[in-house]
Amino acid sequence: xxxxxxxxxxxxxxxxxxxxxxxxxxxxxxxxxxxxxxxxxxxxxxxxxxxxxxxxxxxxxxxxxxxxxxxxxxxxxxxxxxxxxxxxxxxxxxxxxxxxxxxxxxxxxxxxxxxxxxxxxxxxxxxxxxxxxxxxxxxxxxxxxxxxxxxxxxxxxxxxxxxxxxxxxxxxxxxxxxxxxxxxxxxxxxxxxxxxxxxxxxxxxxxxxxxxxxxxxxxxxxxxxxxxxxxxxxxxxxxxxxxxxxxxxxxxxxxxxxxxxxxxxxxxxxxxxxxxxxxxxxxxxxxxxxxxxxxxxxxxxxxxxxxxxxxxxxxxxxxxxxxxxxxxxxxxxxxxxxxxxxxxxxxxxxxxxxxxxxxxxxxxxxxxxxxxxxxxxxxxxxxxxxxxxxxxxxxxxxx
Ligand code: PMP
Numbered sequence: 001x002x003x004x005x006x007x008x009x010x011x012x013x014x015x016x017x018x019x020x021x022x023x024x025x026x027x028x029x030x031x032x033x034x035x036x037x038x039x040x041x042x043x044x045x046x047x048x049x050x051x052x053x054x055x056x057x058x059x060x061x062x063x064x065x066x067x068x069x070x071x072x073x074x075x076x077x078x079x080x081x082x083x084x085x086x087x088x089x090x091x092x093x094x095x096x097x098x099x100x101x102x103x104x105x106x107x108x109x110x111x112x113x114x115x116x117x118x119x120x121x122x123x124x125x126x127x128x129x130x131x132x133x134x135x136x137x138x139x140x141x142x143x144x145x146x147x148x149x150x151x152x153x154x155x156x157x158x159x160x161x162x163x164x165x166x167x168x169x170x171x172x173x174x175x176x177x178x179x180x181x182x183x184x185x186x187x188x189x190x191x192x193x194x195x196x197x198x199x200x201x202x203x204x205x206x207x208x209x210x211x212x213x214x215x216x217x218x219x220x221x222x223x224x225x226x227x228x229x230x231x232x233x234x235x236x237x238x239x240x241x242x243x244x245x246x247x248x249x250x251x252x253x254x255x256x257x258x259x260x261x262x263x264x265x266x267x268x269x270x271x272x273x274x275x276x277x278x279x280x281x282x283x284x285x286x287x288x289x290x291x292x293x294x295x296x297x298x299x300x301x302x303x304x305x306x307x308x309x310x311x312x313x314x315x316x317x318x319x320x321x322x323x324x325x326x327x328x329x330x331x332x333x334x335x336x337x338x339x340x341x342x343x344x345x346x347x348x349x350x351x352x353x354x355x356x357x358x359x360x361x362x363x364x365x366x367x368x369x370x371x372x373x374x375x376x377x378x379x380x381x382x383x384x385x386x387x388x389x390x391x392x393x394x395x396x397x398x399x
Contacts, residue, residue, distance in 0.1 A: 010133040016126060016362050019350065023360035034387035036375040037360040039175060039325065043242040043294050048286040049279050056278030065271030068262040069096030069250075073277050076284040077235070077250050084208060085222040086233060089252050095261040098269055100206050100236035100249035103261060105131050106268070107232060107251070108167075110260040111200050112137045117165035121152040122368030123327060125175045125204070129368070140165060141368055146329040149318040150177040150369070154188045161196035168199050172219070173207040176367045176374040177327040178302070178320025180211050183218045190224040200257075201227060206236040206249075207323040209291055212299035215321050229254050239323070240291050241283045248272060248280040298324050298377075301384055305377045308388035312395045324378040327364065331371040336398040343398070346370050357390040 020038045027033040068074065074091045081089065097103035104127065112118060114136035120128055121142045132139050142160055144150050152170070161168065170189075173180045181189070193201060201220060208217045220227045232253040238244040251261060265271070272280075305326045309317040314332030333343050341352045346363035350373055354360050364372030377384055 007134050007136065010136075011130060016366060019354075019360050019362050023354065026354070026358065031358050033354075033358045033360060034379075034383050034390065035360045036377065036379070036387055037362050039239075039376045040244055040378060041239050041242045041294070041324070042378045042380065043290065045242050045279070045283055046287060046290050049241075049243070049282045052282035052286075053275050053279040056275045060274050065274060065277065067266040067271060068258070069094065069272060070277050070281075073272075073281050073284075076281045077252075080284045081233070081235070081252055084217065084219070086219070086252055088228075092255040093252050093258050095251050095253070095258040095265065096272055097249045097251075097261070097265065098247040098272065099238060099244075100204065100234050101127055102247075102269070103234060103249045103251055104128075104202070104204065105134075106261045106264040107202055107234075107257070108132060108135045108137065109264055110257065111167050113166075116167075117163065118167040118169060119160045119163075119165040119199075120169040120171075121150075121156075123150055123174070123176050123364065123372070124169075124368050125171055126366050128169055128171075137167075143368070145369070146316050146318060146372065150174065150179050150327065151181060151185065152189065154192045157189055158192045158195075161192065161199055164196070164198045166198075166200060167202060168193070169202045169204065170220075171204040173205075173211060173217075173322030174325075175207065175323055176325050176362070176364070177318065178323050178325040179318060180215050180322040181218065182215060183223070186218040186220060187223045190220040190227060193220060193227055194224055197230070199230070201231040202234060203231065204234045206234060207239055208235065209240045210295050210298060210324070211322040212295070212302060213321050217322075232257055237280055237283055242290070242294070243279070243283060246276045246279055248276055301377045301381065302326070304381065304384055305375060305388060308392055309375075312392055315395070324376060326375045326377060327367075327369070327372050328375070329371045330373055333395065333398055338394065338398055346373055349373065353391065353394055357394050359387045359390050359394075361391075 023035045074094045108131050117138045118132045119140040121144045142156050211217050236249040309328045317328035320326050338352050343349045350363045362374040
């Protein structure tokens, strides 16, 4: 057989999908499975989104669209980010993609030559590592353990930026931890960033409207406008609008970066489908009651998960304040046994939990923190309570 490209040796299938597939397989075998593994929202967009999509289907020109995104979509996104405090951008600053994942890949291609350094905190969203590896970047991961609430400290950032990495990649609210940086924390990191002008800043803020407890959403550009010339804000409709399979993502960026991403679009995807474009415009410009209601519901689900986790002796869980994830430190279980099965690390823990209790969680090592695991709590309350009760039971049975 001919040989595959060397980069495929660095590309791995998503660890999250591996667990999700195993949970699916067990379910198909008739097991009662609760899946906390995959990060998809458990709600759908409003009828106005489907109506716009149906209308677009009927009028579909059947032609390719704009590489950057339809003007009406760019305008709808510009209005949307104004509400987040990102003002003064024009169409030339925006580009679109088939979800945030594809845009992040485009950004990596646009900014990183082979061997250039990218820096990001751990825990990180799994694809950051994979995308950086595929483009052959040098990767510097900044560990942010549970003791510092999984948050990046200004001194850590400063140390990393002294090496003049090409890209700093930052995610807020966080997948997998559910942590949200406060205004003061963002300001302190921004104060460091202004001192190091050689580094691009990519913020992956796709959960930006899913923030609880009044902590609010903040970003570097809002607080330090001088960072705008090298900061890329990344957004998506997948989570906040319940539209993962519509595959619509955005950036607001310096014009040169938006142009580079648009050029890559012309080679990778050409354009978004017309139907997805129409649905996205309707989602961004129409009633915002469903996303707002879901945010409230997720806050209540967070309480159910958090209360169960902190009731377990030895489990430490910084309180999540956004997205729909909890990321407890479960290392108290390491070195113990469940029904004779040894728990040595996060992977054996998750395997034993799935086997014994039918609860699927993702091992923290998939996100660069092997002491923890990720619970995606975007599911009905009944399943949530059942799954959490089984996790509590599992810990109680450890010996
Ligand atoms: N960034 C983060 C932090 C995510 O959690 C995800 C999806 N799990 C993405 C990006 C990709 O989202 P999209 O569906 O828009 O490609």
